[in-house]
Amino acid sequence: MAAFQTTAVSTPRANHWLEPNWAEITAIANETSDVSTYWLKFVDPSMQANYSFKPGQFNMIHLPGFGEAAISISSDSGERDKIGHTIRFVGNVTRAVSRLKVGDVIGLRGPFGTSWPVEEMEGKDIFIASGGIGLPPLRPVIYHIMRNREKYGKVTLLYGARTARDLMYPSEYENWRQAGIDVEVSVDRSDANWPGRVGVVPMWFYQFRIDARKTVVLTCGPEIMIRFVIFEALARRIPLENIYVSLERNMKCGQGSCGHCQLGPYFVCKDGPVFRFDALQPYFNLEEF
Amino acid sequence: MSSNHRSETGSTIAIRKPVFNSILRRLKENGYQTIGPRIKNETLVYEPIENIDELPCSYITEQKAGSFRLTQASHKHYFDAIPGAQSWKQFLFPPCVDLFTLRKNGAGWETSNSRIDSPGYAFIGVRACELAAIQIQDSIFMRSDFTDPTYRERRQRVFIVSVNCLAPSGTCFCASMGSGPRVKDGFDLNLTELDDAFLLTVGSELARNLLDGIEYEDASAFMLTTAEHALERAAQQMGRTLDVSDLPKLILKNLDSSRWKEIGERCLSCGNCTQVCPTCFCWDAVDQMSLDGKTTSRTRFWDSCFNPGFSYLAGGNTRPTIASRYRQWLSHKLGTWKEQHGTLGCVGCGRCITWCPAGIDLTEEVAALRKEAR
Structure with a gap:
């Protein structure tokens, strides 16, 4: 039975895919009475240096005790030292975000999803x-x-x-x-x-x-x-x-795993949020789909 | 007859039923927790077993839409009772798992990962439909572009003793879905129960080593033929059928059918079907904060597309009506699942029919859609 090994061992779990990274709020710009833009910078400088996104992608922001919300990135993808999120205070998490101040730290996972076709549309x-x-x-x-x-x-x-x-x-x-x-x-x-x-x-x-x-x-x-x-x-x-x-849908994981954001065959978090319309058309005019 | 001969992978041997206890003991000695079907509260649950006498010997189950009954049978079979609401999903994708804990540390938070403290499981008596369901969940949680570590850690340590299903119940339709009653692949050991012996097919090197030195005999032609006939009979005895010929197209072409509204009036949106379904994979995660506000633990648990909050958006739910939620469930299972994961999301186990308090039967609903589409 030598080749038959004991398998019951406790292995450390690699949950990096759901763990937030930490980012500090460096500035807050009030846009309207219930919308503000939060400028974030990763606490870990190397993480900030390595972070890049494409126009149209989103992050999951995490407020410990409240949970996560999917927020699109509203800043310039060419800007490497800060990341902007324009947030409307409308749900549990975002209303809690509205009480945060410059210097506070929140969790961030991302970037997720598809992007606008900025390269394909050159010349148009x-x-x-x-x-x-x-x-x-x-x-x-x-x-x-x-x-x-x-x-x-x-x-x-x-x-x-x-x-x-x-x-x-x-x-x-x-x-x-x-x-x-x-x-x-x-x-x-x-x-x-x-x-x-x-x-x-x-x-x-x-x-x-x-x-x-x-x-x-x-x-x-x-x-x-x-x-x-x-x-x-x-x-x-x-x-x-x-x-x-x-498109906007309820999102929890960002990886097409949790199932919340499904629209027909698509997981909006991974196959979207940006869709070419020919892919969406069969499902788009169905109410409550 | 031989007691020290090594069986080859892919070969089929026969053991006397009590010898199965040696297999259970060896699995245990090798660190596995052996889990099998047991009778509890007049139903079947999956719990640790150490002896085959803990299995539901001489029982079958009678299952109808909205009804499950354990019934005494005249035979002495251990594996003829079709399972209850529970499936193996609860071990590989547990209903509730701690992901990590965050502790307040100055202005920021410190993360500590939870550990998997699950044993290596040996699943005893995995039916063909259930094995197919495990394989479907494998393709969801262990995709090439994304692997869920909480699933993988559990899955890669599982030892599977599957069983060819010889006594399908009234809500079974695995033969329609092509997932049973015969086990095809993905097992370590596959078992066929005869009156006085178990036939064992060796499916892995692990199983071959496990069987080393066990008391067995070669499967006789008579035994093999008996098993074959029993399997053919089982395929004829399915309580339900589902015509899959033009799925998923049939569903996707009838998303605006009035049938959905009609089902919505019967459906209670309780989510039972998604909880008992061995392939349903949707989950949610929540933060739970300690009273002093210094610690938050993040927990993942099963969610259901029948929960009103499942599609919650700031501007209102995407699917506010029960009809829209049932349509989401069925059109995913028998429709869009195929594009997502390459197979349909249904293995024909019949649990969603048996455990629906309103007795809604997806095979009937698909037949009705088909009739309407004609």
Whole structure:
């Protein structure tokens, strides 16, 4: 029985895949009454130096005692010394995050998921349609385009929010325009001080000259907005393969293991959050799927 | 007849039933915890066993939609009782595991990993459907691009004594799913129970070494034929059938069927089906903080797509209705699972039918969808 070995031993468990790494909050920028951007830096400098992500990816942030939440990265992927997360205080974890201060330490796992096709869309016109808290996962794309402006054709950002007070990053729009991006902003409800467009995002499509042969559409926002953005894009004969969507689902593990984020055959955390629309189409118009 | 001959891997030998106790003893001597089916609270559970007399000898189970009964049988078979709600999943993917503990340390937190304190398990009496379920969970938790260490640590130390299933119950349909009643592969030892002997097929070098010197005889042609006939009979005796011919397409083409709403009115969304299912793998993790706020332990536990919070999003649940949750479960099991993991997510064990308090039967629901689609 020599070759038959005892197997009952206690082995240390390698749980690195669920363990958070620790990051310090270095700055907090209030964006709206219930949204702030948290700038994080890993406590371990080598971890910070080795960390990189692609536009559209997300991290799991961990608040001990409260749990984890999936938050997209809203900062420039070219910036290596800090990571930005724009967070809306709406669930258990994020409401607890709202009470944190600069200097506090939180857990971070990531980056996870697919990214916007920033390389594949070089040479194309880019049409970004976004609503509300859907802009943060697209801001890294805007920064990427700004750093590589000559690689892209016409670039348009059509962005909307419920009111002017709900707009993300309004102080940056001028910089984006100067970098050669057409920034068009609309609000659902206006007051006397609002000089711009009023109405939901998809209804402005008709005002833009979109060359269906060379335009890539990127969209993120409330699912109802995404639905109509796609409707408008398809009506302009933009091929399914040139439409990219970032979706939100309940996520717990980030690795396609826990099952929460499933959408048809996909695990949104690993096969998404950014999908090419032709992959999503069979499942997209099913209610409650 | 020989007592010191070494059996070859892949070969089949016969032992007298009491000799099985030597195998259990050897497994134990080699550090395994031997787990098998036992009667408890009028059902079958998987618990440590040391002697074959602890197995449900002379019992069969009668299973119907929403009903499970242990019944005395006239034979002296140890492995004819089809299992209850429990499956081997609870050992490899435990309902609740500690992942790690965080301790407050100044401004930050210190992480200490929990350890796996599980013994090496020897599973005794793994039926073909259950072995197929273990193999499905292997492909989920030990993917090429991602391996769950909590599963792998347990799985790689398991010794499997499987059993060809000769007495399928009323909710069984493994023959439809192609997972049974005959065990195909993935075992260390595979057992076929005859009236007065066990046939043992040696499936691994580990098992070959284990059997070294054990009292056995060569399986006679008569024994092999008897076993073969019993298996053929079992395949004919399935209480249920499921036509898998155009799955997963049938389900995915009928996601907007009115049938889902109708099932939603019967389904209680209790999640029993997902808890008893040997392939269901969804889990959640929660933090539990000590009262002084200095320690947090993170625990992983089984979740279910029938829990209302499963699809929770800040803007509202993705699947607020019971109909949408049942559709998610069934369209995953018999539909999208294939694209995710290469197989369907159902092995035909029938547990979800037996243990559904509303008696919902997925074989009936698929048949209804098929009829409607025609």
